[in-house]
Amino acid sequence: MNCNLICIKYKARKPFVGGRYADGQKRCQGCEIYIKFPGVYCPCCGHRLRTKPRDRGFKAKLREQVRRQTLED
Numbered sequence: 001m002n003c004n005l006i007c008i009k010y011k012a013r014k015p016f017v018g019g020r021y022a023d024g025q026k027r028c029q030g031c032e033i034y035i036k037f038p039g040v041y042c043p044c045c046g047h048r049l050r051t052k053p054r055d056r057g058f059k060a061k062l063r064e065q066v067r068r069q070t071l072e073d
Contacts, residue, residue, distance in 0.1 A: 003031040007044035010035040019058070022065045026051050 012025040012034045020027075025034045030047035041048055053059050
């Protein structure tokens with residue numbers, strides 16, 4: 001499962017406001033990039049995409065952003 005550079009066309013830019021996961025971006029650990037892709041697996045290498053942060057502080061920050069967003073809607 002190596003990176004075949006197909007993921008480059010799905011590569012996502014960092015949002016100005018908010019975090020990457022809150023913006024709908026996903027992280028591929030195989031290709032080591034954030035991508036904007038509707039599927040669960042990377043189209044390039046086949047690794048499962050990470051949709052939530054691993055760090056405790058960033059998890060809390062994401063939960064707070066999602067909570068605020070649901071209150072606004």
